[in-house]
Each structure stands twice: as C-alpha cells, then as structure tokens.
Amino acid sequence: MTEKRDLINSLAEPIDLFKLWFEEASQNEINDPNAMNLSTISNDLKPNSRMVLLKNFNKKGFVFYSNLTSKKGLAILNNPNVALNFHWKSVLKQVRIEGKIHKISEKESDEYFQSRDEESKIGAWASKQSSVLSNRQILEENISYYKKKFKDKLITRPTYWAGFRVMPNLIEFWKDMPFRLHDRLEYRREDNNKWVFNRLYP
Numbered sequence: 370m371t372e373k374r375d376l377i378n379s380l381a382e383p384i385d386l387f388k389l390w391f392e393e394a395s396q397n398e399i400n401d402p403n404a405m406n407l408s409t410i411s412n413d414l415k416p417n418s419r420m421v422l423l424k425n426f427n428k429k430g431f432v433f434y435s436n437l438t439s440k441k442g443l444a445i446l447n448n449p450n451v452a453l454n455f456h457w458k459s460v461l462k463q464v465r466i467e468g469k470i471h472k473i474s475e476k477e478s479d480e481y482f483q484s485r486d487e488e489s490k491i492g493a494w495a496s497k498q499s500s501v502l503s504n505r506q507i508l509e510e511n512i513s514y515y516k517k518k519f520k521d522k523l524i525t526r527p528t529y530w531a532g533f534r535v536m537p538n539l540i541e542f543w544k545d546m547p548f549r550l551h552d553r554l555e556y557r558r559e560d561n562n563k564w565v566f567n568r569l570y571p
Contacts, residue, residue: 374544374545374546374547376544376552377542377552377554379566382428383537383556383564383566384426384540386542387426387540387542388426390460390462390464390542391403391426391455393457393462394455394457394459394460394462397459398458398459398460399459401422402457403422403423403424404420404421404422404455405422405423405431405433405453406418406419406420406454406455406456407419407421407433407441407451407452407453408451408453408454409441409444409445410444410447410450411444411447412447417441419441421433421435421441423455424481429534429536430468430534430535430537431453431466431534431535431537432473432532432533432534432535433532433533433535434478434481434530434531434532434533435498435531435533436496436498436529437529437530437531438498438499439498440498440499441499442498442529445470445533449470450467450468450470451467451468451469452465452466452468453465453535454466461544461545462542462545463544464541464542465539465540465541465543466535466541467539468535468536468537468539469535469536469538470533470534471533471534471536472531472532472533472534473533477532478526478530478531478532479526481532482526490524490526491512491516491519492512493526493527493530494511494515494519494524495511495514495515496508496511537558538558539557539558540555540556541554541555541556541569542554542555542556546571549571550571552568553568553569553570553571554567554568554569555567555568555569
C-alpha cells in the first residue's frame with residue numbers, strides 16, 4: 370500500500386528535517402510557501418487562528434512579526450502557548466508545531482523592519498490592526514499622513530510592532546500516503562533539551 374511513496378526519513382534534529390521540507394515546498398508551492406497557521410488562546414480561553422508569514426527559522430525557533438495591539442498580539446501576550454501549522458498541498462506534506470512564544474530582541478525587530486518595502490513600513494504605522502474600520506478612506510488618510518510625516522526621513526519601527534519566536538517543544542511531520550494511511554513522525558523535546566521521535570498511527 371505504501372510502495373509508491375517513501376516513508377519519512379527521520380533525522381536527529383527536527384529543524385534539519387523541516388529545512389529539507391521547506392526547501393522542497395519553496396520550489397513547488399505557487400504562493401507563499403512560508404504561510405503558516407498560527408493558533409492562540411484568548412483571555413476567555415477561546416481558540417483563534419489566522420495565517421501569518423514565517424520570516425526565518427533556526428534551532429531556536431520560528432520567527433514572524435505582528436502588531437502587538439492586534440487580536441493575535443494581545444492573545445500572545447496573555448498566553449504564550451501557541452501552535453503553528455504548515456500545509457503544503459503541492460508536495461502533499463504538513464508540519465504541525467506546538468511551543469511557547471517569546472518576543473525577539475528590539476535590534477532584530479529593527480533590522481527586519483528596515484528590510485521591508487517602504488509601503489509596508491508605512492502600513493505598519495497607518496493600520497490599527499484588528500480595530501474596527503468604519504470607512505476605508507480613514508485608512509487611506511492615515512497612509513497619506515504617515516507618508517508626509519516620514520518624507521525624506523528614516524521610517525522607524527513603531528513600538529507596538531515586533532517580532533516573535535515560537536520555541537517548539539513538539540514538531541510533527543505528516544506525509545500523504547495512499548488510502549489515507551498517512552505517515553506521521555512526531556518529535557518531542559525532553560527536559561534535557563534532546564529530541565525523541567516516534568511514528569504515529571495515521
């Protein structure tokens with residue numbers, strides 16, 4: 370039943386395996402191979418999810434950026450336990466991650482902010498993310514205001530805009546197999562910071 374597709378090859382470090390899968394997805398996914406679903410928990414213990422973009426990753430974790438006053442920003446500050454999910458339909462693979470989230474350094478956030486397009490930097494200033502927008506024109510006016518404010522000046526990073534790093538304690542790799550007998554490989558981080566892995570039933 371599995372002869373047409375190879376099983377997942379385990380590696381000592383799950384981040385190394387993620388890197389291989391991410392590179393494969395980057396070559397095959399039509400749009401945004403770095404798109405990931407971020408799930409958080411609100412003050413009243415209700416789950417919420419949305420798509421965000423992974424900006425970099427290493428053995429320390431997975432980094433993305435957000436407005437701290439947005440719905441997700443407030444949820445993150447309230448409860449650091451989050452989950453991520455990558456679904457790459459083009460390569461029939463999925464990666465599920467659970468872990469704790471932390472703000473990255475101001476320096477790292479500043480450096481990334483300055484690498485963004487000018488319009489994106491202005492947008493970070495102009496948008497009150499997740500707040501009610503009664504009229505689109507108000508947003509357009511905010512954009513015009515900040516374009517004038519920063520004309521011929523360095524567009525600095527707003528203090529309410531920052532980067533986050535998800536430090537994983539669980540990473541599950543999922544690969545589509547015939548007859549829904551999918552291959553699943555789960556890594557868990559032990560107290561000594563070492564990873565152990567097990568195959569799971571489909």
